[in-house]
Amino acid sequence: MASLRDVLGFYRPYWPLAAASIGAASVLEVVDLAVPYATGQILNVLSRQPLDGPVQQWVEELARWTGRPVEGVLALAVLMGIIFVVTVVRAPIQPWLGQWFHWDISLRARRDNFRQALEKLLRLPLEFYDENNPGRIAGMVARGVSNHTWTYPEVAGQLIPKLFRVLAIFVVIWLIEWRIAIAFGVSFALILGLTFWKLKRLVAIEERLERYEEDTESRTSEIITNIKTVKAFATERSELARQNRRFERELLVIDYRIHLGYVQLSTLRATLVQASMFGVLGFTLWETLAGRISLGHFVTTLTVSSMAYSEVSPIGELAEVFARRYASMIRFHEFMATPEGTDTVSLAPAAATVPVVQPFAGELTIENLSFGYDPNRPVLENIDLKILPRQTVALVGRSGSGKSTLVKLLFRYFEPTQGLIRIDSQDIRELDVAGYRRRLAIVHQEVDVFNGTLLENLLYGNPAATPDQVREACRIARVDEFALKLPRGYATVVGERGLRLSGGQRQRLGIARALIADPDVLIFDEATSSLDYESERAIQLAMGDVFGTRTTIVIAHRLSTIREADAIVVLDGGRIVQVGTHQDLLTQPGLYRRLHTLQETGELVG
Numbered sequence: 330m331a332s333l334r335d336v337l338g339f340y341r342p343y344w345p346l347a348a349a350s351i352g353a354a355s356v357l358e359v360v361d362l363a364v365p366y367a368t369g370q371i372l373n374v375l376s377r378q379p380l381d382g383p384v385q386q387w388v389e390e391l392a393r394w395t396g397r398p399v400e401g402v403l404a405l406a407v408l409m410g411i412i413f414v415v416t417v418v419r420a421p422i423q424p425w426l427g428q429w430f431h432w433d434i435s436l437r438a439r440r441d442n443f444r445q446a447l448e449k450l451l452r453l454p455l456e457f458y459d460e461n462n463p464g465r466i467a468g469m470v471a472r473g474v475s476n477h478t479w480t481y482p483e484v485a486g487q488l489i490p491k492l493f494r495v496l497a498i499f500v501v502i503w504l505i506e507w508r509i510a511i512a513f514g515v516s517f518a519l520i521l522g523l524t525f526w527k528l529k530r531l532v533a534i535e536e537r538l539e540r541y542e543e544d545t546e547s548r549t550s551e552i553i554t555n556i557k558t559v560k561a562f563a564t565e566r567s568e569l570a571r572q573n574r575r576f577e578r579e580l581l582v583i584d585y586r587i588h589l590g591y592v593q594l595s596t597l598r599a600t601l602v603q604a605s606m607f608g609v610l611g612f613t614l615w616e617t618l619a620g621r622i623s624l625g626h627f628v629t630t631l632t633v634s635s636m637a638y639s640e641v642s643p644i645g646e647l648a649e650v651f652a653r654r655y656a657s658m659i660r661f662h663e664f665m666a667t668p669e670g671t672d673t674v675s676l677a678p679a680a681a682t683v684p685v686v687q688p689f690a691g692e693l694t695i696e697n698l699s700f701g702y703d704p705n706r707p708v709l710e711n712i713d714l715k716i717l718p719r720q721t722v723a724l725v726g727r728s729g730s731g732k733s734t735l736v737k738l739l740f741r742y743f744e745p746t747q748g749l750i751r752i753d754s755q756d757i758r759e760l761d762v763a764g765y766r767r768r769l770a771i772v773h774q775e776v777d778v779f780n781g782t783l784l785e786n787l788l789y790g791n792p793a794a795t796p797d798q799v800r801e802a803c804r805i806a807r808v809d810e811f812a813l814k815l816p817r818g819y820a821t822v823v824g825e826r827g828l829r830l831s832g833g834q835r836q837r838l839g840i841a842r843a844l845i846a847d848p849d850v851l852i853f854d855e856a857t858s859s860l861d862y863e864s865e866r867a868i869q870l871a872m873g874d875v876f877g878t879r880t881t882i883v884i885a886h887r888l889s890t891i892r893e894a895d896a897i898v899v900l901d902g903g904r905i906v907q908v909g910t911h912q913d914l915l916t917q918p919g920l921y922r923r924l925h926t927l928q929e930t931g932e933l934v935g
């Protein structure tokens with residue numbers, strides 16, 4: 330669970346500048362008090378009452394310097410001089426000390442934290458993305474960072490300096506008449522104490538609301554992602570109704586619990602402030618009438634105490650704003666503390682000590698491998714497999730038999746619960762994870778296309794590829810066949826804001842992209858399953874040209890894709906049940922022959 334310490338830690342790199350700017354802003358708030366003080370002293374001069382000791386000394390000092398007699402005019406000049414410095418001279422300095430540095434720190438921290446959040450996102454394991462959809466993640470990060478950005482200048486530039494100002498006012502009143510100071514101090518402590526007590530309770534509600542809102546955002550994000558399904562099933566109305574119920578609930582909590590709480594707090598605060606001010610007025614008047622304080626001090630005390638009480642509302646409001654944003658800041662820090670697991674480039678164990686052995690030949694050995702997403706529910710059990718360099722091995726089996734999971738383990742997205750995988754005799758856990766993954770490439774069933782030109786997409790895994798490499802890969806993957814027909818050829822923008830590629834074209838782009846990365850091990854994960862016959866045939870031909878050029882693993886439901894494989898590995902319930910060539914396996918009774926017969930004839934045979 331993140332805490333206030335994490336929130337403050339956000340600004341750790343900037344602490345010297347932060348301390349200096351907060352200190353300067355506080356000093357400005359405090360020196361401002363010289364104005365009512367000097368005004369009170371002017372009143373004393375005008376009503377022929379004595380000046381305070383230090384002021385009298387300054388006047389005498391100035392009289393000595395200038396050779397003029399100590400008189401009222403000189404005293405007024407000193408006091409006016411003080412007021413001039415504190416108001417007119419201070420005015421152009423204030424925005425720099427009061428705004429520039431706080432916003433400068435805040436905006437720098439914003440940049441750093443967006444960067445760190447992205448670094449975190451890039452390092453988090455795939456499991457995190459299985460559990461959190463893009464809407465939830467983006468909302469959490471954006472709200473957390475932007476609330477930090479807005480809050481820091483308010484807290485550093487206003488809240489803290491104002492608290493110092495109130496403290497200084499307390500000291501000034503104390504110096505004038507300690508009894509009034511105590512009455513003032515007690516009333517202030519009571520008001521602030523009540524404010525913070527109430528805010529703590531409101532923060533707890535805000536934290537619960539934050540989580541609820543995240544779930545709402547997450548659903549909205551799913552609606553966007555799955556919009557085709559929503560439209561196809563015509564569930565727009567029910568989706569709207571469902572979200573509307575959540576919005577209504579949110580409104581009820583925000584309005585009747587949080588907002589109401591803040592208004593109650595403001596009511597209480599305003600009443601206490603006015604009552605306290607009235608009390609201080611009465612008490613000061615009493616002390617003045619009793620002759621214990623001068624007329625000047627009467628005015629000064631009333632002015633500074635009303636200045637202090639007038640700070641109560643802004644302090645309270647700033648504290649409220651902080652409280653309202655605190656929950657999302659805490660969520661952001663919880664996100665930043667999410668464990669990164671082993672699926673991270675920089676945290677690979679022994680990455681620094683064990684160099685990548687280059688080049689790989691592409692021999693893969695899987696030894697007694699077991700794994701389960703939930704340790705009590707094994708998905709793969711005791712897998713033993715050896716794939717020689719440049720061999721093509723197909724993984725087949727029923728849906729859910731663990732084929733994709735095996736590939737995820739090969740990519741080191743998860744740690745096996747038992748056993749290990751070696752590449753060219755080296756345990757893959759000992760290799761630098763980024764260096765190792767660059768030796769692999771995968772063509773998924775759904776090929777991701779980034780917003781950019783076709784060429785940029787092709788070069789995604791290897792921007793340094795030569796034109797010849799690109800040309801050759803595009804020839805093998807049959808990208809050239811469609812690329813030249815695009816409006817601007819390879820310079821055509823595809824993806825989010827560009828031309829939509831068909832399923833077959835995306836697949837071919839995926840294969841070319843993988844080939845351009847020149848991997849030692851290439852994996853096709855059901856690359857043809859979603860395609861029509863013609864596109865499938867084109868992809869099969871492309872794959873056929875790749876077979877034998879590097880170690881290749883093909884996951885396929887359509888067995889026609891893998892007839893040429895050197896070995897076919899049949900998985901069932903997370904175990905290897907058969908291994909052999911297409912011909913071998915057809916001659917044996919078993920799962921492969923059953924699946925094959927089913928695909929050829931549509932008949933289920935025992």
Ligand SMILES: Nc1ncnc2c1ncn2[C@@H]1O[C@H](COP(=O)(O)OP(=O)(O)OP(=O)(O)O)[C@@H](O)[C@H]1O
Binds near residue numbers: 702703731734735
């Ligand atoms: N991220 C995950 N978290 C938890 N369980 C998972 C996850 N991914 C897959 N599984 C489970 O692991 C088992 C194997 O899934 P896997 O995707 O490896 O099978 P597959 O053979 O590739 O299936 P298909 O051919 O349908 O793609 C399934 O029971 C599935 O529910």
